[in-house]
Structures are given as C-alpha cells and as structure tokens.
Amino acid sequence: MIWDWGYAWEIIPILAKASIVTIEATLLGFALAATFGLLLAILRMSQSNWVSVPTAGFVEFIRSTPLLIQIFFIFFVFPEFGVNLSAMTAGVLALGVHYGTYCSEVYRAGLANIPRGQWEASTALNLSLYHTFRDVIVPQAIPPVVPALGNYLVALFKETPLLSAIAVLELMQTAKILGSENFRYTEPITLVGIFFLIFSLITAAGIRQVEYWLHRREGF
Amino acid sequence: MAFTAGLVVASFATFRVFLPGLLEGALITIQITVGGCVLAVIMAFVAAIAKMYGPWPVRWLANSYIEIFRGTSALVQLFWLFFVLPHFGILLEPITVAIVALGLNVGAYGAEVVRGAIISVHRGQWEAATALNMTRMTALRRIIVPQAIVRMIPPWGNLFIELLKATSLVSLITISDLTFKAQQMNQTTFRTLEIFTIVLVFYLAIASVITVAMRALEERAARGVARGRA
Numbered sequence: 001m002i003w004d005w006g007y008a009w010e011i012i013p014i015l016a017k018a019s020i021v022t023i024e025a026t027l028l029g030f031a032l033a034a035t036f037g038l039l040l041a042i043l044r045m046s047q048s049n050w051v052s053v054p055t056a057g058f059v060e061f062i063r064s065t066p067l068l069i070q071i072f073f074i075f076f077v078f079p080e081f082g083v084n085l086s087a088m089t090a091g092v093l094a095l096g097v098h099y100g101t102y103c104s105e106v107y108r109a110g111l112a113n114i115p116r117g118q119w120e121a122s123t124a125l126n127l128s129l130y131h132t133f134r135d136v137i138v139p140q141a142i143p144p145v146v147p148a149l150g151n152y153l154v155a156l157f158k159e160t161p162l163l164s165a166i167a168v169l170e171l172m173q174t175a176k177i178l179g180s181e182n183f184r185y186t187e188p189i190t191l192v193g194i195f196f197l198i199f200s201l202i203t204a205a206g207i208r209q210v211e212y213w214l215h216r217r218e219g220f
Numbered sequence: 221m222a223f224t225a226g227l228v229v230a231s232f233a234t235f236r237v238f239l240p241g242l243l244e245g246a247l248i249t250i251q252i253t254v255g256g257c258v259l260a261v262i263m264a265f266v267a268a269i270a271k272m273y274g275p276w277p278v279r280w281l282a283n284s285y286i287e288i289f290r291g292t293s294a295l296v297q298l299f300w301l302f303f304v305l306p307h308f309g310i311l312l313e314p315i316t317v318a319i320v321a322l323g324l325n326v327g328a329y330g331a332e333v334v335r336g337a338i339i340s341v342h343r344g345q346w347e348a349a350t351a352l353n354m355t356r357m358t359a360l361r362r363i364i365v366p367q368a369i370v371r372m373i374p375p376w377g378n379l380f381i382e383l384l385k386a387t388s389l390v391s392l393i394t395i396s397d398l399t400f401k402a403q404q405m406n407q408t409t410f411r412t413l414e415i416f417t418i419v420l421v422f423y424l425a426i427a428s429v430i431t432v433a434m435r436a437l438e439e440r441a442a443r444g445v446a447r448g449r450a
Binding site: 067072165172189197 | 287288290291292293294295296297299300303304307308381384385386387388389391392399402403406412413416419420423424427428431
C-alpha cells in the first residue's frame, strides 16, 4: 500500500495545528525582515563611509552564507554571551536578519529611483533628514517595490522548515515526528509539500493582485 | 577590553584542530555544489525550451515541474526524495539524493532565468535567421542561445550561490558536509563560537570563488557581443 488515506486523514488535524506555528514564524520573521531591511538600506545610503561600508559588508556577508548556519549560530553561540533565546525566537530572529538583508537590496532599488528633485525640494523646504525620509522619500520608495518584497515573503515562508533543525515544532518537524512514530513518511511529507505548494500559489496570486492595484493606482 | 581581545585570540589560536575535519566537510559541500549546478543548468535549459517550444503535453509537463519545485520548500523536497522514494523501491545514496534534489530545485528557478534571457533576444534576430532559411532548432542553437547566455550569466551566479547555501540542508539527511561536521565537532568540543565562525568564513570563501568565476565567465562570453554604450 503506497498511500494510506485513513492515516492521511488522521494526521491532517495535527499538521494543520503545526501549520499555525509555520505561519506565525513566517509573519513574525517577515515583519522583522521588512523593518530591519529598511534600516539597513537607509544606513547603506549614509554619506559617511564609516556607516555605509560596514553596512554593505554585513549585508554581503549575511547574503552569501547559509541561513541554516546562521540559525545554529544564533541558537548555539548567543548563549555563550549570556543571550538565551528560545528555539522559536532564535529561528524568527535568524529568518528576519537573513531576509532583512535581501529586503534591504529591494528597498535600495526603490530609494535609488526617487528623482533627485524630491531631495532638493526637501532641502529647499528646510526639512530635517529624519522628516525628509519619513514624509517624502520612504512613502514614495516603498509602493513600487511591494511586489519584490512579496516574493521574499514567499521565499521566507519556504525556508521556515529549516527551523525544524533546532526543534521548533513547525510543520516539517511535526511531519518528521509523525513519520518516525508510525514508520510512514510518505503521507506526512507529501502533505507538507502540498501545503507549501498551495500556500505559495495563494500568496503569489495575492502579490499579483497587489501589483495590479498599485499599477492602477499610479495610472500606468 | 584587552582581556576580551586576548581571549578571542587565544581561543582562535587552536582553530587548527578543527581544520582537517572541516576541510573534509567542505570537500563534500563542494562536490554537491558542483554536481547540483551541472544538473540545474541541464534541467533549466530542458525545461525552458520545452516550456517555450514543445507540443502541449511537453509544455504542460515542464510547467508543472517548474511550479512544483518553485512552490514547495527545498527542505521538503530533500526529505521527500530521502524518506519517500525508498517506499517506491528506489534506493539512492544520500549524496545522490542531495545532488538530485538541489539540482531539480535550482533548475526550476533557472528555467525561468533561461526563458527570460531567450525572450529578451531581439525579434530581428529570429527574423534574420528565418530569412537565412534556418530551422527553428538551428536558429535557437546557433543564433539565439549564444546571445541569451551572455544575459543569463549574472542571474545564474546568484542561483549558484543559492545552491551553495542550500547544500547546508543536506546535513539534515546524514551527509557529512561542512555543516554536519560543524555540528558534530560542536557536540564533542563545545567550541561553538570558533567552529561556526570558521564555517561561515568557509561558505563565504566558496561563494566568493563562484562570484569571481562567474564574472570571468561573463567577460569571456561577452567577447564578440556588442553590449552597452560604445
């Protein structure tokens, strides 16, 4: 018997419960990534090399090393410095920082596309740097990059199974536990795959919708 | 402050102890990266060309491949191949599973890169090829793809680095790659900070090699193609 429907129906409620943890981790991780990314993008634009160069180095370093190692680093190394984090917090922090660096590149593209006149006008109106960013630059820079950010939301969502490596009880970890309890991996892992596929497709459709709204609003 | 600095130096001074094991792991990581990259490029070209020019069943197959592998998590795919395939009587070495899973995963992303690059070749090139009485396959092989390749090298560089980073997942299916070795040593020596820092540097070094190699490849491929401002 390759596929046991009875077993599949039995485990669906358990997996559904675990999927809440997966979605929680996704949303918290992305909220962190979106904010941290904006901060990195702005720091990278700084006119002082003492700020912009280390920021750029940090972004490159995080982007070219594996997320799994970063998760291990936060979970295993931070306690040596007295920072004890729960597995879930460590996982969300790692996801947020890793994807924050990706998001910062997206924001940077958005910020770079603001016409110079907007900056000059802000100077002419004697706005402080803080107000220039908050009221003029950022509100114009973000809407065009929302679709690109959405792609990273989907990417981050698909990386959440990595949290199973530090025993966060999300979807993948639950599927593995179910598999080892019943010696049947086919159903749990296939169901997890289907779950990810469905959610990715729904989110991708949502992003297309947002893209459409943004285009219409800007009157393209 | 001086004390902390001294402590850091002292603890890193013994990093030689970890090097042989980590290098062994790095070798496996490089093997899987290279194997995965080769498979990914092959799959990407096959899937992209099937999706663009195949008859509808082939097109449909290519499309499902791309959507399924882009829509599910790489780790889920890896586990699926590792735990589920044996149920169907297919027993593969873990390292083969790793190369196949990562190659197929990155290949699906690569297919879209290849497709985008082929579409971006100017239509006049197709028309000129038709005017010269070339068949569609010949035109694709001799005129379109060579020009498309120049454009797809930078995104491929990104994908190869993604693949390198994804190889860290194979440690979860019992392959003793760099990440696995790091965890193993961490459990026996508890030198967490040093081990994981060295590992991060290793990955960064491999990624830098890929970046440099791809840049050289781009320059080589762009020779003879007039691009940018004269």
